Amino acid sequence: MEDDYYSIESILSENQKIQCTFKVDIPDMGHLDGGKERDIKAMSKFISSLVHTVLLLNPLVFEFFESASDYADFTIPPPFSARVRNALNAEARSVRLSALVGQGGLWYGFGRMIMRLLNDAPAEEMSNVLAKTFRARLPEVIDQAQHFASIHASAAASGSGAHGGGDTAAMAFREGLDGTERECGCLGLSSPDTLRLMWLEIVFALAQESARRTKKWYETSDRGRR
Amino acid sequence: MALPPSLRANITPAELELIASEQLVEIIPLVAMERTAFISGAYGPLRPPTKCKIPIWMATNLKLKKKCHIVPPDWLNVEFLQERLARETSEPDFSELPFRFSEVAKVLLDVAPDDIPNPDKVRSLLKDIREARQAKSREGLAKLDHSELRLPNLCAMEINEIRPFFVRAMSVLTQLVREPRQG
Numbered sequence: 001m002e003d004d005y006y007s008i009e010s011i012l013s014e015n016q017k018i019q020c021t022f023k024v025d026i027p028d029m030g031h032l033d034g035g036k037e038r039d040i041k042a043m044s045k046f047i048s049s050l051v052h053t054v055l056l057l058n059p060l061v062f063e064f065f066e067s068a069s070d071y072a073d074f075t076i077p078p079p080f081s082a083r084v085r086n087a088l089n090a091e092a093r094s095v096r097l098s099a100l101v102g103q104g105g106l107w108y109g110f111g112r113m114i115m116r117l118l119n120d121a122p123a124e125e126m127s128n129v130l131a132k133t134f135r136a137r138l139p140e141v142i143d144q145a146q147h148f149a150s151i152h153a154s155a156a157a158s159g160s161g162a163h164g165g166g167d168t169a170a171m172a173f174r175e176g177l178d179g180t181e182r183e184c185g186c187l188g189l190s191s192p193d194t195l196r197l198m199w200l201e202i203v204f205a206l207a208q209e210s211a212r213r214t215k216k217w218y219e220t221s222d223r224g225r226r
Numbered sequence: 227m228a229l230p231p232s233l234r235a236n237i238t239p240a241e242l243e244l245i246a247s248e249q250l251v252e253i254i255p256l257v258a259m260e261r262t263a264f265i266s267g268a269y270g271p272l273r274p275p276t277k278c279k280i281p282i283w284m285a286t287n288l289k290l291k292k293k294c295h296i297v298p299p300d301w302l303n304v305e306f307l308q309e310r311l312a313r314e315t316s317e318p319d320f321s322e323l324p325f326r327f328s329e330v331a332k333v334l335l336d337v338a339p340d341d342i343p344n345p346d347k348v349r350s351l352l353k354d355i356r357e358a359r360q361a362k363s364r365e366g367l368a369k370l371d372h373s374e375l376r377l378p379n380l381c382a383m384e385i386n387e388i389r390p391f392f393v394r395a396m397s398v399l400t401q402l403v404r405e406p407r408q409g
Contacts, residue, residue, distance in 0.1 A: 127404035206391040217239030
């Protein structure tokens with residue numbers, strides 16, 4: 001997490017809660033759990049923010065040389081549960097990633113944080129899930145971006161503001177894009193929205209803009225200008 | 227950065243066209259001109275009807291004043307492009323074409339369609355080639371890796387089109403792939 005200290009994406013993706021279970025009694029730390037009791041009892045569950053959990057687990061990781069933390073355990077949060085993984089395995093493109101992590105959520109960013117909390121084998125697995133999903137969804141993202149770029153380019157060329165709708169399946173996929181995915185498809189659409197466009201969203205934006213520009217170049221003639 | 231966001235990711239097609247216009251093209255001049263020095267070099271002398279090599283920007287200028295005929299490069303004709311299109315659709319790799327073929331072809335088709343035999347056919351062949359190649363780079367997306375990417379024979383305009391999102395997608399993958407612990 002050192003490499004993206006200043007990254008807004010990274011900060012936003014930390015804005016998630018995960019469930020932890022304490023393994024030992026911790027006196028005088030009851031306020032972590034909402035403040036009703038003075039001490040934290042062993043095996044008590046509490047929902048902590050990701051930042052908190054990192055603090056709880058990380059120092060231990062360093063101290064005890066990657067042995068499992070002795071104070072607390074956390075469960076894999078629902079966006080990465082077995083059910084979601086199975087769905088992704090079946091067809092990565094039909095999962096609505098944005099719905100999994102809530103408003104403005106960053107599924108990939110969250111997954112990366114979780115990945116860094118885990119040890120070797122589970123982390124490897126998590127990394128595989130994330131990378132595989134991204135790779136499986138990328139062609140579809142780019143297709144959509146280029147499709148929209150061409151619609152916009154031809155609408156601009158004909159001077160009418162007709163924005164084709166596209167079919168409903170494609171629409172559903174687009175709404176389900178993770179922030180990351182959308183960016184890859186709309187950089188350059190300099191709107192206030194770009195601030196919260198992330199990861200695949202950026203991919204979407206980028207692809208759309210560059211496809212639009214290239215298509216425009218191919219289709220216009222500069223004869224008059226010369 | 228001082229550049230507007232739309233120009234940060236890559237250069238524009240128009241800029242690529244400008245760069246491609248520095249390339250030399252053969253012309254048959256219709257006016258005589260002494261050897262003349264320009265910033266990019268000295269070109270000429272023009273002695274009709276001897277062929278002469280000058281940059282594309284100068285050729286377009288002369289052409290629009292009807293002071294020369296442009297001799298299209300040897301790859302800008304129906305037979306060559308037909309053969310390349312057949313190769314493009316039958317082989318998995320990108321076929322070999324001049325690095326800036328789309329820019330040069332566009333400029334020449336734009337200003338000198340009367341110097342190129344069968345310009346409409348050439349146009350549609352170029353479009354088919356572009357689409358075939360686009361389909362290939364799309365397939366390449368699925369195989370995208372976080373560490374390296376190899377697309378031999380990709381041309382300037384195509385690289386420019388896919389650069390921003392390929393780069394971005396690769397950087398995302400770099401973050402998602404777990405780096406092995408040093409140990």
